Amino acid sequence: MRSLQFCYPILLHLFLFHLLSDFSSSLPLCRHDQSSALLHFKNSFSLNTEASEWCDIYRNSPYPKTASWQNGSDCCLWDGVTCDTISGNVIGLDLSCSWLQGTFHQNSTFFQLTHLQTLNLAFNDFNGSPMPSHFGGLQSLVYLNLSQSKFAGKIPSTISRLSKLVSLDLSWNYDDLRIKPIQWKKLVQNATNLRELVFSGIDMSSIKPSSLSFLMNLS
Ligand SMILES: *[C@@H]1O[C@H](CO)[C@@H](O)[C@H](O)[C@H]1NC(C)=O
Ligand SMILES: *[C@@H]1O[C@H](CO)[C@@H](O)[C@H](O)[C@H]1NC(C)=O
Numbered sequence: 140m141r142s143l144q145f146c147y148p149i150l151l152h153l154f155l156f157h158l159l160s161d162f163s164s165s166l167p168l169c170r171h172d173q174s175s176a177l178l179h180f181k182n183s184f185s186l187n188t189e190a191s192e193w194c195d196i197y198r199n200s201p202y203p204k205t206a207s208w209q210n211g212s213d214c215c216l217w218d219g220v221t222c223d224t225i226s227g228n229v230i231g232l233d234l235s236c237s238w239l240q241g242t243f244h245q246n247s248t249f250f251q252l253t254h255l256q257t258l259n260l261a262f263n264d265f266n267g268s269p270m271p272s273h274f275g276g277l278q279s280l281v282y283l284n285l286s287q288s289k290f291a292g293k294i295p296s297t298i299s300r301l302s303k304l305v306s307l308d309l310s311w312n313y314d315d316l317r318i319k320p321i322q323w324k325k326l327v328q329n330a331t332n333l334r335e336l337v338f339s340g341i342d343m344s345s346i347k348p349s350s351l352s353f354l355m356n357l358s
C-alpha cells in the first residue's frame with residue numbers, strides 16, 4: 140500500500156500531462172489544401188544563398204526557412220507560417236530572406252492561401268517574374284512586403300482590390316517595376332487604411348505630383 144501511495148503524485152502528474160497534450164492536440168491542424176499549396180510553392184523554387192544576399196544579415200539573418208517543411212507534419216508549426224488558432228487557416232507567411240530562387244508562376248498554388256493577412260517575401264530572387272495578378276485575390280491582406288524580391292514589369296491592376304492593406308512595400312525590385320496613374324488612384328481610393336507605403340525604386344514618373352499629396356497624410 141505504502142508504495143502505491145507514493146505513486147499518487149506521479150499518477151496525478153501523468154494524468155495532467157495527458158489532459159494538457161489532449162488540449163494541445165485539439166487545436167486545429169493546418170488544412171490539407173493549404174499545406175499542399177505551401178509544399179508546391181516550396182518545391183517550385185530552388186534554394187540559393189545568393190538569392191538573399193542583400194538581406195540585412197544583422198537584423199534578418201538569411202536562411203532557408205522552407206528547408207524544414209515536411210509533407211505530413213502540421214504546417215501550422217512550419218517555420219515562417221502562422222495559422223489562425225480557431226479556424227486553422229494559414230493567415231501569416233514570413234519567408235523574407237529565405238533563399239528562394241526561381242520564377243513565381245502566375246498560376247501558382249500559392250494563391251489558394253486566400254486567408255493570408257500578412258505576407259513577407261522580401262529579399263528573395265523571383266528572377267524577373269512579372270508580379271502575378273492573383274495577388275489581388277488575397278483580399279484579406281493587411282501587410283504585403285515584396286521588397287527586393289526581383290519582380291519586374293507592370294504592377295497588376297488587381298492590386299487595388301487589396302482594400303484592407305495597412306502596409307505595402309514594393310521597394311527595390313527591378314527598375315522597370317511600375318504602376319499606371321489610374322491604378323495608383325484606385326489603390327489609394329480603395330485602401331483607406333493604408334498607413335505605410337514604400338515604393339522606393341519604383342518608376343512613378345507617369346504619376347502627377349498632385350496625386351502623391353496623399354502621401355503627406357500618411358505617417
Ligand atoms: C504528401 O504526401 C501525400 C501522402 O504520402 C501525397 O499523396 C501527396 O502528394 C504529398 N504532397 C506533396 C505536395 O508532396
Ligand atoms: C503553371 O504554368 C506553367 C507554364 O506556364 C506550367 O509549367 C505549370 O505546370 C503550371 N503550374 C500549375 C500549378 O498549374
Ligand SMILES: *[C@@H]1O[C@H](CO)[C@@H](O)[C@H](O)[C@H]1NC(C)=O
Nearest residue numbers: 278297299300301302325329
Ligand atoms: C476595392 O476593393 C473591393 C474589396 O476588395 C473590391 O471588390 C473592388 O473591386 C476594389 N475596387 C477596385 C477599383 O479595385
Ligand SMILES: *[C@@H]1O[C@H](CO)[C@@H](O)[C@H](O)[C@H]1NC(C)=O
Nearest residue numbers: 199235261284286306308337
Ligand atoms: C519588408 O521586409 C524587410 C525584410 O524583413 C524589412 O527589412 C522591411 O522593413 C519590411 N518593410 C516594411 C514596410 O515593413
